[in-house]
Amino acid sequence: MRDFRFGFNFFDVPPREDFVARCRTAERLGYDVALVPDHLGGPAPFPTMVAAAEATERLRVGTLVLNVPFWNPHLLAREVATADRLTGGRVELGLGAGHMKWEFEAAGLPWEPFGARTDRLAETIEELGRLFGGPGYEQHAARDAEYGLAELRPVQRRGFDGSGPPLLIGGTGDRVLRLAARHADIIAYAGVYQLKGEPPGTFRIGTAAEAGERVEFVRGLMGERADEAEASILIQAVVVTDDRRAAAERLSAERLPFLTPEEILETPFLLIGTYEQMAGQLVERRERFGFSYITVHGPYMETFGSVIERLR
Template identity: 65%
Template sequence: MRDFRFGFNVFEVRSREEFAAYCRRAEEFGYDVALMPDHLGAPAPFPALVAAAEATERLRVGTFVLNAAFWNPHLLAREIATTDRLTGGRLEVGLGAGHMKWEFDAAGLPWWPFGERVGHLERTVEELAGVFGGPGYPEQEPLRSQYGMEVLRPVQRHGFGGHGPPLLVGGTGDTVLRLAARRADIVGLAGTQQVKGRPPGTFTIGTAGQAAERVAFIREHAGDRDPELNLMVQFVVVTDDRRGTAAQVAERLPNLSVEEVLETPYLLIGTVEQMAERLRENRERYGFTYITVQSPFLDAFAPVIGHLR
């Protein structure tokens, strides 16, 4: 059984100094990975990851997750290789199919059906592996020979068929999880599910039963592979009144009963000791060992890390 790892998903960058101090505090708390999403109106992922690594000693950094439809694979390969080099081989690459239609509209990008978006995601993974494992662009060979330049490749040789950083693929549906099970080193479950009949980007929290079914689906399609399982915890609240707080949360999540709020792995409610015990139970039940929290809960969750180390 794998040991726990802990990540935090960054929402904003206010200044260089504040961001560096924030990352150093997270490292002192015991977090392992600083993560950046890929949304319009949010910080650009790769510069922020370089800054996070520069400010810390051991913190790994990762995208959580890149919207593959935003990226040309060859331009993305350049970003990944450069970032992996500048962070000293501490990068993890998270990729997803994209789910916010308004972002596609604002960026002037076509909103493909989900299957097409996943197809683009798969082609992106394949092309990245080809660039990372290939001999370099032949058009650059005269320049490389003249000046003794290296082919731009990642430092790490783990993911992408042994040619790049570890690859995380995140999602919920069958198509993307089937891809993740086959190709990713880490499979991410965010626990948010599209509400049927509502506009794209209208989500609800999955239940414990749904989480168990998704994990079983991943393992079925992974075969002999054993990808690390990432759990995105959407909400953390430290309280002595676990049931009373769960009842308040259930009022805002009408699809979940109080018992379901208490049982779902995507929400953590209770004392620090109770949360630590729930994560141990979730590791046994589902196999979740890489735990990520949203940045507003960085401080609240930190004591739980101490109980699990």
């Protein structure tokens, strides 16, 4: 069974000294990875990753996850390779198909059906692997040889068939998870589901039954590779309480009407209870689902540190 790894994400970029302090606090609390989403109004992923690595001694850095339709593969390959070199090989590249329609509209980008966005994800993975594998752009060959310039390729040779950084693919649907089963070093089981009949980006939290079905679906596709890939989840809320049932009832009534209190207590995408109870929940869910790479939203970073302390 895999050891736990813990990550947190950034919703914002505070002033530099506060950003550095946040990263160092996370490292002290036992976090392994600092992650950056890819949403308009939030931090730019790659500068934030490089700054987080520079502020710390061992934190790995990654994207959770890049909105692939925002990116041209050649420009993305340049960003990834540069960040991996500047961080000394600490990058984890998370990719997804995108799901917030308003962001595409605001950026003046076409909003394509999910199948087309998934096809774009597949094509990007293939193109990144080709670009990471070299030999680079022939137009630069003479210049690089004359001056002895380093080729712009990732330091790491773990993901992309041994040519780039570890690849994380996140999602819930069959098509994205099929890609993950085929290519990913880390499979991120998304904890939110689009509500049918509602505008894109209107979500509910998934149940334990849905998580289990998705895990079995992927493991069935992976065959002998099933134990090689790391299973990751993003915890949507960390609720510290001595009365789990009462907290679940409040959440069901006020914030999560599509889940019963029983489903709220069982879903792996929420943590509710004392620190000891939450640590126990993570151990049980690792045994049940295989989830060993646990990420929390940034506002819960310090609170969740007390759970990490009980699991180290």
